[in-house]
Amino acid sequence: MHDIGLNAGQLELSVRQMDDVIQLASAWGKRLLEDAEGTGMEAIGSKLEAALASLSDAREALAGYPDAIESDHNAVGTVRLV
Template sequence: MCANGVNTGQFDQMIQQIDDHIKLERRWTHTLAHMAADAGMETAGAKLHEVQALLDEVRAQLDGAREALEDDAERASGVSVNLV
C-alpha cells in the first residue's frame, strides 16, 4: 500500500530489518556480558548488561515506529498515483 508516495509495506519491512539486526547485536552483547562476568570482569559485564537493556529499549521504540506507521498510513490523505 502507498500513502503519500511512500510504500508502507516496504517501509515496514525496512524497520523489521533494523529490528532483526538489533536483535542479533543484543544477543551478542548478552553473550559477551556473561563471558566478561565469568572471567572476573564485573565492571565490563555490568556495562554490557546496560548496553543490552538499551538495545531492548531500541527494539521497543522500533515496535512503536511500526505501530505509528500503521496509524499514519490509515490517516494519510487519499493520494493516488497514476502511471503516465
C-alpha cells in the same frame, strides 16, 4: 505509495530489519556478558549490561510498529474540512 513518496510495505520491511538487528545485537551482547562475567571482567560487564538495557528499551519502543505504520498509512492523504 502515497503522494508523499513513502511505500508503507517498504517502510515495514525496513523497520522489521531494524528490529532484527537490535535482536541480534542483544543476543551477541548477552553472550559477551556471559564471557565477561565468567572471566571476572566487571568494568566491561557493567557497560554491556547498560547496552543490553538500552537495546531492550529500543525493542520495546518498536513494539506494535506494524499497527502504527498501518494507522499512519491510512491517515496520510485524508482530507480534513476546516
